[in-house]
Amino acid sequence: MSVADALWRFPSAMMAWRNLGRNRMRTALAALGIVIGVVAISSLGMAGVALQQQATSNLGSLTNQVSVSAGQDSDYDGVTEDQVEEIRSIITDAEVIPQKSNSTTVSSRGQEAYVSVTGVTNAAALYDVTSGEAPERLQTGALISNSTARELGLELGDPVEYDGQLYRITGLIDSGSGFGPGGGRGELVIPISGLADQEHYDSVTIIAADGDAATEISETLDEHFNTDGRDEEEILRVSSYASAQENINSFLNTLQLALLGIGGISLVVASVAILNVMLMSTVERRGEIGVLRAVGIRRGEVLRMILTEATFLGTLGGLVGAGCSLVVGAVMFQLVVGDPTGVLQWASARYLLYGFAFAVFASVLSGIYPAWKAANDSPVEALRG
Amino acid sequence: MSVIELDDVVKRYESGAQTVTALKGVDFHADRGEMVTIIGPSGSGKSTMLNMIGLLDTPTEGTVHLDGRNVTGFTEDELTEERRTTLGFVFQDFHLLPMLSAVENVELPSVWDTSVDRRDRAIDLLKRVGLGDRLDHTPDELSGGQQQRVAIARSLINGPDILLMDEPTGNLDQDTGRTILEEVTRLKEEENIAVVAVTHDEQMLDYTDRTVRIVDGVIQS
Numbered sequence: 001m002s003v004a005d006a007l008w009r010f011p012s013a014m015m016a017w018r019n020l021g022r023n024r025m026r027t028a029l030a031a032l033g034i035v036i037g038v039v040a041i042s043s044l045g046m047a048g049v050a051l052q053q054q055a056t057s058n059l060g061s062l063t064n065q066v067s068v069s070a071g072q073d074s075d076y077d078g079v080t081e082d083q084v085e086e087i088r089s090i091i092t093d094a095e096v097i098p099q100k101s102n103s104t105t106v107s108s109r110g111q112e113a114y115v116s117v118t119g120v121t122n123a124a125a126l127y128d129v130t131s132g133e134a135p136e137r138l139q140t141g142a143l144i145s146n147s148t149a150r151e152l153g154l155e156l157g158d159p160v161e162y163d164g165q166l167y168r169i170t171g172l173i174d175s176g177s178g179f180g181p182g183g184g185r186g187e188l189v190i191p192i193s194g195l196a197d198q199e200h201y202d203s204v205t206i207i208a209a210d211g212d213a214a215t216e217i218s219e220t221l222d223e224h225f226n227t228d229g230r231d232e233e234e235i236l237r238v239s240s241y242a243s244a245q246e247n248i249n250s251f252l253n254t255l256q257l258a259l260l261g262i263g264g265i266s267l268v269v270a271s272v273a274i275l276n277v278m279l280m281s282t283v284e285r286r287g288e289i290g291v292l293r294a295v296g297i298r299r300g301e302v303l304r305m306i307l308t309e310a311t312f313l314g315t316l317g318g319l320v321g322a323g324c325s326l327v328v329g330a331v332m333f334q335l336v337v338g339d340p341t342g343v344l345q346w347a348s349a350r351y352l353l354y355g356f357a358f359a360v361f362a363s364v365l366s367g368i369y370p371a372w373k374a375a376n377d378s379p380v381e382a383l384r385g
Numbered sequence: 386m387s388v389i390e391l392d393d394v395v396k397r398y399e400s401g402a403q404t405v406t407a408l409k410g411v412d413f414h415a416d417r418g419e420m421v422t423i424i425g426p427s428g429s430g431k432s433t434m435l436n437m438i439g440l441l442d443t444p445t446e447g448t449v450h451l452d453g454r455n456v457t458g459f460t461e462d463e464l465t466e467e468r469r470t471t472l473g474f475v476f477q478d479f480h481l482l483p484m485l486s487a488v489e490n491v492e493l494p495s496v497w498d499t500s501v502d503r504r505d506r507a508i509d510l511l512k513r514v515g516l517g518d519r520l521d522h523t524p525d526e527l528s529g530g531q532q533q534r535v536a537i538a539r540s541l542i543n544g545p546d547i548l549l550m551d552e553p554t555g556n557l558d559q560d561t562g563r564t565i566l567e568e569v570t571r572l573k574e575e576e577n578i579a580v581v582a583v584t585h586d587e588q589m590l591d592y593t594d595r596t597v598r599i600v601d602g603v604i605q606s
């Protein structure tokens with residue numbers, strides 16, 4: 001009783017609520033149309049986000065890296081010490097990490113494994129260890145990939161040999177993930193002094209703050225080293241993964257737009273269903289609305305009452321739809337990214353909001369015509385039936 | 386002074402090539418505390434005339450005065466305002482809203498106004514028509530006579546000057562019709578309102594102060 005009393009303060013809301021309650025089946029079916037529309041629009045939107053995150057995580061942390069190696073017009077077979085110093089002098093706000101690389105066969109306890117060897121000083125910036133540690137100045141120890149360690153039965157503290165020199169394993173790293181150098185092959189990381197017989201650096205990795213900064217750095221370096229007057233030449237090959245990321249992103253954005261378009265169409269279908277339901281129910285109630293008008297209820301109030309009905313339908317369908325989409329989204333994130341809570345991030349959760357907002361908007365829009373028609377019907381005609 | 390007055394009102398309906406003249410120059414008035422009954426054969430223009438008096442429809446020619454004010458040129462929104470504040474309606478088939486309780490139905494015409502005591506007034510009106518124990522019943526839980534009494538209470542919620550009834554006893558049996566008419570007569574005196582009724586019901590003439598006869602859109606006598 002008190003709830004109804006409170007609702008009477010908002011007569012449009014009260015009347016709308018009671019009217020929807022009169023034909024529950026019809027209300028439920030109309031709302032179901034909206035639910036399906038919202039689920040379509042939100043879950044397709046979230047699918048796009050999940051795919052994007054999966055692609056990004058495959059590229060790994062590489063997107064903020066710039067890789068420099070000797071270009072085809074270089075006089076040397078690598079990046080020289082002088083060039084490294086030059087890079088350092090131009091790029092002051094990013095880590096510049098020169099590396100030498102080779103490959104070798106590592107053996108232990110009768111087992112052998114073919115690994116790529118990287119000589120680097122700042123191992124901490126380049127590698128994430130799964131156990132042990134990667135020192136900022138690698139001088140005596142070594143890092144080895146998990147898979148190789150497992151293959152050879154090596155553990156932290158065990159020695160490995162390269163070029164007649166023994167190194168103690170200080171950390172284990174993940175390998176084979178992402179598109180990084182070495183691909184699926186095992187990797188051995190040793191101090192740069194271990195590769196002293198190679199005069200030049202094979203590559204220089206520059207770690208920028210983010211993808212945009214990486215792109216900027218690669219452009220700066222390209223311009224500095226590879227432009228001689230008006231001629232283009234390639235002294236240094238400068239590449240960043242940011243552009244790969246951009247390509248993938250633009251593809252995914254297109255995909256997402258297409259998915260949202262499909263979702264949008266289903267919501268348009270749903271609003272046509274609402275239009276139909278609202279039109280039917282106002283035609284059925286023509287006499288009743290005539291009575292309202294006869295006893296002095298204003299046209300605007302009749303209009304508001306019917307628009308409120310449409311709004312309630314949209315809100316109801318939108319809420320249920322958002323709830324269902326949340327479940328669908330969590331399942332999707334579990335399958336694609338492997339983490340159902342990913343759905344709660346704003347990047348994907350916002351599609352729940354978009355779906356809900358679109359549902360309410362579409363419902364109100366489809367309520368306008370029936371409401372206008374009912375409000376402007378002549379009371380005499382309406383009462384005659 | 387008459388609370389409602391029609392002067393030389395003509396109402397024509399144009400439907401395609403045909404033109405029906407439902408009212409052919411009708412003069413009419415009603416005073417406070419008076420019950421006027423309009424009688425006449427079917428299709429003679431009774432309902433059309435009541436729609437003019439009730440400001441539900443506008444005349445093709447002629448003028449309508451409400452409380453001495455000429456309301457002939459009023460817009461639909463102004464007429465709606467007059468209907469809410471000055472007029473009460475009772476229909477042959479009650480026309481209560483099925484999803485609202487008795488007391489909510491009575492409140493309905495005032496519910497979009499923010500007056501504070503309308504719930505009390507609605508309960509008071511229902512008590513006065515003998516339905517004090519049926520406040521929360523919905524129309525389908527009420528008999529025809531009870532529904533018509535709810536409709537009468539609804540017509541009085543805004544304190545009208547005129548009560549309009551189109552065949553109020555048309556769907557009721559004789560005895561129920563009689564109690565409804567007694568109710569209306571009592572309320573007419575208590576509230577000092579004009580009652581204008583259209584009927585085929587002979588017994589209504591026992592309660593009326595004045596009878597107006599219309600035949601083919603023309604007032605007789």
Ligand SMILES: Nc1ncnc2c1ncn2[C@@H]1O[C@H](COP(=O)(O)OP(=O)(O)OP(=O)(O)O)[C@@H](O)[C@H]1O
Pocket residue numbers: 398399400405406407425426427428429430431432433434
């Ligand atoms: N909207 C309309 N369009 C065309 N003709 C109409 C319209 N409304 C009423 N009429 C005509 O006007 C005349 C008077 O109709 P009205 O409804 O006033 O009669 P009535 O006296 O109330 O009859 P009843 O006793 O059967 O209710 C009839 O000939 C009717 O056909």
Ligand SMILES: [Mg+2]
Pocket residue numbers: 431432433
């Ligand atoms: Mg009639």
